Amino acid sequence: MPGENLSRDEARERAALLSVEGYDVSLDLRSAVGDADGEPRTFRSVTTIRFRCNEPGASSFADLIAPSVTAVSLNGKDLDPSEVFDGTRIALEDLAAENELVVDAQCAYSRTGEGLHRFVDPEDGEVYLYTQYEPADSRRVFANFEQPDLKAPFRFEVRAPEGWTAWSNGAGELTDGVWKFAETKPISTYITCVVAGPYHYVTDSYSRTFADGTTLEIPLGAMCRKGLAPHFDADDVFLVTKQGLDFFHENFDYPYPFGKYDQAFVPEYNLGAMENPGLVTFREEYIFRGKVTQASYEARANVILHEMAHMWFGDLVTMAWWDDLWLKESFADFMGTFGNVGATRFKDAWITFANRRKAWAYRADQLPSTHPITADIRDLQDAKLNFDGITYAKGASVLKQLVAYVGQDAFLEGARRYFKRHAYGNTRLGDLLSVLGETSGRDMTAWSRSWLQTAGVNALTPQVLLEDSRVAELAVLQEAAESHPELRPHRVAVGLYRLTEGGALERYARVETDVEGPRTVVADLAGAEAPDLVLVNDDDLTYCKIRFDAASLDTLREHLGGLTDPLARALCWSALWNMTRDALLPARDFIALVLRFASRESDIGVLQMLHAWTHTALDRYAAPGWRATGGALLAEGALRQLRAADAGGEHQLAWARFFASTASAEPDLALLKDLLDGTTSIEGLEVDQELRWAFLGPLAAHGVADESVIAAELARDDTASGKRHQVRCLAARPSAAVKAQAWAQVVESDTLSNALVEATIAGFDQPSQRELTAPYAEKYFAAIDRLWQERSIQIGMDIVSGLFPALQDRPETLAATDAWLAAHEEAAPALRRLVLEARDDLARALRAQERDAQAG
Numbered sequence: 001m002p003g004e005n006l007s008r009d010e011a012r013e014r015a016a017l018l019s020v021e022g023y024d025v026s027l028d029l030r031s032a033v034g035d036a037d038g039e040p041r042t043f044r045s046v047t048t049i050r051f052r053c054n055e056p057g058a059s060s061f062a063d064l065i066a067p068s069v070t071a072v073s074l075n076g077k078d079l080d081p082s083e084v085f086d087g088t089r090i091a092l093e094d095l096a097a098e099n100e101l102v103v104d105a106q107c108a109y110s111r112t113g114e115g116l117h118r119f120v121d122p123e124d125g126e127v128y129l130y131t132q133y134e135p136a137d138s139r140r141v142f143a144n145f146e147q148p149d150l151k152a153p154f155r156f157e158v159r160a161p162e163g164w165t166a167w168s169n170g171a172g173e174l175t176d177g178v179w180k181f182a183e184t185k186p187i188s189t190y191i192t193c194v195v196a197g198p199y200h201y202v203t204d205s206y207s208r209t210f211a212d213g214t215t216l217e218i219p220l221g222a223m224c225r226k227g228l229a230p231h232f233d234a235d236d237v238f239l240v241t242k243q244g245l246d247f248f249h250e251n252f253d254y255p256y257p258f259g260k261y262d263q264a265f266v267p268e269y270n271l272g273a274m275e276n277p278g279l280v281t282f283r284e285e286y287i288f289r290g291k292v293t294q295a296s297y298e299a300r301a302n303v304i305l306h307e308m309a310h311m312w313f314g315d316l317v318t319m320a321w322w323d324d325l326w327l328k329e330s331f332a333d334f335m336g337t338f339g340n341v342g343a344t345r346f347k348d349a350w351i352t353f354a355n356r357r358k359a360w361a362y363r364a365d366q367l368p369s370t371h372p373i374t375a376d377i378r379d380l381q382d383a384k385l386n387f388d389g390i391t392y393a394k395g396a397s398v399l400k401q402l403v404a405y406v407g408q409d410a411f412l413e414g415a416r417r418y419f420k421r422h423a424y425g426n427t428r429l430g431d432l433l434s435v436l437g438e439t440s441g442r443d444m445t446a447w448s449r450s451w452l453q454t455a456g457v458n459a460l461t462p463q464v465l466l467e468d469s470r471v472a473e474l475a476v477l478q479e480a481a482e483s484h485p486e487l488r489p490h491r492v493a494v495g496l497y498r499l500t501e502g503g504a505l506e507r508y509a510r511v512e513t514d515v516e517g518p519r520t521v522v523a524d525l526a527g528a529e530a531p532d533l534v535l536v537n538d539d540d541l542t543y544c545k546i547r548f549d550a551a552s553l554d555t556l557r558e559h560l561g562g563l564t565d566p567l568a569r570a571l572c573w574s575a576l577w578n579m580t581r582d583a584l585l586p587a588r589d590f591i592a593l594v595l596r597f598a599s600r601e602s603d604i605g606v607l608q609m610l611h612a613w614t615h616t617a618l619d620r621y622a623a624p625g626w627r628a629t630g631g632a633l634l635a636e637g638a639l640r641q642l643r644a645a646d647a648g649g650e651h652q653l654a655w656a657r658f659f660a661s662t663a664s665a666e667p668d669l670a671l672l673k674d675l676l677d678g679t680t681s682i683e684g685l686e687v688d689q690e691l692r693w694a695f696l697g698p699l700a701a702h703g704v705a706d707e708s709v710i711a712a713e714l715a716r717d718d719t720a721s722g723k724r725h726q727v728r729c730l731a732a733r734p735s736a737a738v739k740a741q742a743w744a745q746v747v748e749s750d751t752l753s754n755a756l757v758e759a760t761i762a763g764f765d766q767p768s769q770r771e772l773t774a775p776y777a778e779k780y781f782a783a784i785d786r787l788w789q790e791r792s793i794q795i796g797m798d799i800v801s802g803l804f805p806a807l808q809d810r811p812e813t814l815a816a817t818d819a820w821l822a823a824h825e826e827a828a829p830a831l832r833r834l835v836l837e838a839r840d841d842l843a844r845a846l847r848a849q850e851r852d853a854q855a856g
Contacts (some may be wrong), residue, residue: 004065004088005791006136007379008321009632011147014060015320018145020152021050022183025142028159029196029431032109032118032127040065040108041118044601047103047143051152054096062090063139063146065115071104073442074619090143098202103143112792113270113754115140116194121267122228123719128284130266130281131453132274135322135383138189149320149426151186158196159431166196169278171219173261184277185257186424188318193276195264195835200229204238206245206261216255218245222282223263226234227719228265228287237263240301240344244308246345248335251412252312252417263304267720270794273303275310282307289721290690293318295605298346305343307338312419320426322383326373326452327427329387330395331415337396348566348647352605353400354419355570357635359609362545362578364389365457367840369833370484373398373452374429378718381830384793390455397543404491405447405543407438414439445778447489456484460492460532461547469848470579471496474525476515476536490515494522495538496531496569497555505555505562510538532559537570545582546575557589559595576612580621583847586855587621590614591630595637604650619767620809621848622846626856635662639671647684660695669704693725700729703764707733731763737765739772746799747783750791757795759804770807777805777813781820788831804838817842 047691065088067079069800075096084091084248108645109118109129113135116775119128131141133769139146148434158166166172170182184192204220220241222234241263245256258277269283287302301410314328315333331607337357340349364370369385373395377383402413429452433444454586460478465472476494478487496509510529511524532555548556563569576593579585586799594614601607618630632831638659645652663669672681672695687695696713699705707730714726742764746757765773780803788796805813817839821832 005161005379006063006146006383008323008377011149014145015147015149017054017058017060018150019054019149019409020145021052021053022152023050023142023144023154024048024157024191025154026157026159027141027194027785029116029129030159030161031194032129032163039066042106042108042338043116045103045105045107045142047101047105049099049103049144050103051099051145053097053099053476056095056097058095059091059093060095061092061141061422062101062103062134063088064103064107064143064511065137066105066107066138067758069103069105070744071102073102075099076228077287080215082284086715103145109139111138111781114605114794115793117266119266119267119720122224122723126198126582128199128225128267129196130269131193132281133190133192134268134271134274134387135190136380137536138192141194144189146189147189147321148190150317151188151318151424151426151798153186154184154192156181156192156194158194160196163275164196164198165201167192167221167223167262167264168192169258169276187277187315191274191276191315192697193274193279193281195223195262195266195279195281198226198552199223199264200226200232200649202232202238204233204234204242206242207251208245208255210255210403214448216249218256220258221264223262223721224265224287225267226827230776231287231289232265233287235428237300237304240304241308241341244339246307247305247339248308248312252667253341253416253421254312254316256311257316257423258311263305268753270754273307273309275314276326277311277315280307288345288690290688291653293350293604293654293684294346295608298340298349298682300351300603301344301346302336302340302349302352304437305339306314306332309335309339313417316419316424317422318426320428322377322380322386323375324428324699325375325377325383325386326391326395327429327432329391330373330399332596333392333396334399340561342572348603350540351570353396353565354567355574355603355606356538357399358543359574359577359613360389361393361397361543362389363581365394365455366481368483368836370455372455372524378829381793381828385833394429394457394543400540400819401491401542402436402447403452406436406442410440411436418797425437434663435505438628448549450486450488452824454484454486454488455512456486457543457545458486458488458490458537459545459547460490461538462549464531464534464551465521466530471525471528471530473521474528474534475519475521476496476513477519478515486518489546490537490542491534492542492544493538494525496525496528497533497535497568499532499555499559499562500530503559503562505533505559506564507538507568512541515542524575530823533563535571537571538568540567540571545578546571548575549581557593560593561600566603566606569601570603578614579618580848581844583844583851586625587617587623587853588630588852588855589846591622591634595633598642599641604654607651608654610662611654615661617808620845621852622850623856624809624852626852635659635665635668638662639668642682642685648686651690651841652682652684656682657694660698663698664702666766669699669702672699673704689722693729694715696725700763701734701768702733705729724755727756727759728763731760734766734769735743736772739769739776743776743779746803747779747787750795754795754798756796757799758802761798764805767807773805774808776803777808777816784820784826784831784835785824788828793830796831800834800840804835804842806838806842806845808844809849812845814839814842 026046069085072079156168166179172181201223206218209215262279265284309332313331317614319327337353340346374745379469417435461477533552620663642655671686
């Protein structure tokens with residue numbers, strides 16, 4: 001990674017000096033197939049950049065990360081590559097007012113998902129290529145000015161192996177063996193894209209007639225590897241796509257500006273998806289090889305709409321620098337759910353948002369690395385790490401609060417003006433606040449200062465005084481952490497709930513109010529009947545941690561399952577989980593609530609989130625001496641619910657997966673083995689290939705399934721997905737030799753692809769194998785500084801976060817972490833951030849374990 005960074009100051013200086021007229025990029029990808037001439041395998045990249053310089057005679061640089069450069073010419077003059085290219089930058093001296101730079105380079109195919117990724121399908125030997133650039137990896141494919149505010153039109157052409165198809169942002173045509181693509185509108189380098197290979201490709205079309213009588217026609221395409229074609233439900237992808245295009249056209253009043261709309265589901269993808277205009281890329285796991293719950297389909301629809309919203313927020317109008325990354329990501333995250341509810345069959349998507357998406361934000365906002373939504377991004381490494389729960393989920397939560405504050409109509413009208421005013425340009429925070437101020441009539445400065453420019457999450461707690469079984473006074477108390485003491489204005493709904501004779505917990509009063517300062521009296525609730533439960537952020541209007549008064553908490557302990565409103569129930573679960581993380585509620589109490597009430601949870605997404613939280617509660621937050629008891633209770637409860645669930649239903653599937661993940665006792669493991677072998681069955685439960693791997697994982701981790709069993713399963717599922725599962729299962733086996741091999745494959749070698757690094761790490765660290773992996777804590781701290789310097793930032797992030805000895809949850813590990821931090825004050829800030837975050841999670845776990853032990 002040394003030399004690959006770009007600072008904000010350098011980018012500002014270059015943007016003030018240069019403006020780009022256009023790019024012509026020619027890629028020869030025929031080397032993707034056949035034997036390689038050497039390592040790394042490379043392809044030819046020839047780039048012509050036409051650009052202006054505001055100060056003739058000045059110097060600047062272009063970006064390129066490549067093994068070698070064959071030729072460089074500037075304004076017709078040949079330059080010596082050995083003199084002007086240092087491996088990451090091309091020096092440009094004595095620039096003219098108008099310039100033409102031509103760079104002929106040998107660029108490397110990627111195994112890490114950064115740049116031009118090359119994947120060989122183990123099922124049929126076919127090769128598939130795709131690009132992924134954000135924030136700054138297009139320079140691994142062609143020479144450019146790699147920063148978002150130097151937009152330009154692009155013309156790509158691709159020479160591909162015979163029989164392949166190539167795609168890019170613009171429409172393509174094969175002419176004389178070369179794929180030539182239409183020139184794009186002015187866009188940033190990081191959203192250019194090329195996909196090439198023998199992909200399975202399906203087409204459709206979208207048409208919309210506007211009020212003025214004009215018609216917009218958008219060709220639609222969707223693609224995946226041939227091996228996934230039997231599982232590809234392209235009709236549903238196109239359905240959501242068309243619903244989204246209708247929804248955004250109705251609300252944005254700006255026609256989709258990028259011609260066609262292709263969506264590529266690609267292998268070994270690091271992200272969820274990427275908003276390349278005209279050619280959106282997704283991780284292929286969104287094509288479901290087995291039965292999944294509706295929560296998975298909802299999540300895919302959300303991602304489709306999130307990326308589609310980026311066509312306007314991010315592609316049409318782009319942040320000037322990564323400080324304002326939220327200008328695209330927060331809006332897209334909000335619009336994904338807003339569009340899901342408004343346009344698709346997933347009408348309860350706000351429940352998922354409240355329960356799942358916000359959990360990501362709450363965690364991120366309590367880490368030592370938390371930052372304002374408008375962050376201070378000094379360089380590209382900072383930018384890479386800021387694709388986090390603050391920029392996405394907290395930003396979207398704050399926008400949801402903003403809609404409640406200014407009104408939906410004013411919010412959407414502000415978006416419309418923003419698009420029209422800044423189309424194909426770059427913006428900063430003030431540009432958006434300006435239009436929102438115009439449309440809402442409100443002063444956005446104070447709101448921005450509180451919500452966008454400060455960090456931390458507030459906690460809201462009800463304070464209830466009763467007289468004669470009625471509310472004498474109800475107040476909302478607001479608190480903030482000492483590290484981030486900001487108290488914010490919150491638009492909230494306060495709901496009062498009471499128990500019915502039938503045991504239901506139903507709302508009988510609701511008041512919206514503005515909470516400001518440490519204590520706000522809700523005058524409109526004075527005189528109401530005494531509640532059994534007070535919910536201070538009912539309907540999830542604001543971003544906060546919900547707390548309960550003592551009476552409300554007692555009610556939830558006995559009657560949580562009686563809450564009839566699914567959103568209110570999800571909010572209470574989320575609040576209880578935050579209390580567990582904050583060591584206010586013992587982990588065993590949270591687990592007891594799940595065991596008692598999760599069976600009554602109707603929302604499948606909430607149920608699956610509860611299962612995930614319960615694992616964390618047991619593995620990280622429960623007192624060590626109680627873990628075995630808690631694990632047995634969970635496995636027993638999961639099996640009970642698996643047998644009781646409706647045969648063939650999605651709740652049955654969720655409980656089956658949860659049971660497998662909790663199984664450790666011999667009878668439970670024997671049941672999993674029998675289900676795999678087909679010697680026993682549970683009515684309605686189809687053990688498809690994905691579920692087989694889910695059952696095999698714990699069998700491998702507990703030593704029941706050896707290498708031969710795992711090999712037999714791979715032979716049954718000899719696919720790319722099967723290979724990832726096999727690697728994970730192999731690394732999960734309870735053997736010192738296995739752990740040593742897995743560690744060496746990830747830490748001492750860089751031959752594994754990004755997907756297999758991820759799978760190996762996932763198998764390596766098992767909660768039941770703390771003693772086996774204990775020796776690697778010391779090795780981790782000895783290795784990470786070197787790894788950060790040697791590996792790409794994506795792989796570096798995966799290893800530093802994934803192999804942190806989190807399960808060595810003892811004070812000694814905390815001390816070792818502090819010692820490393822003290823000894824490495826000059827380490828890369830991004831590396832220190834990752835270690836600091838892991839340290840904070842470990843310290844939180846130790847506090848929670850101490851609280852749980854007190855409950856014993």
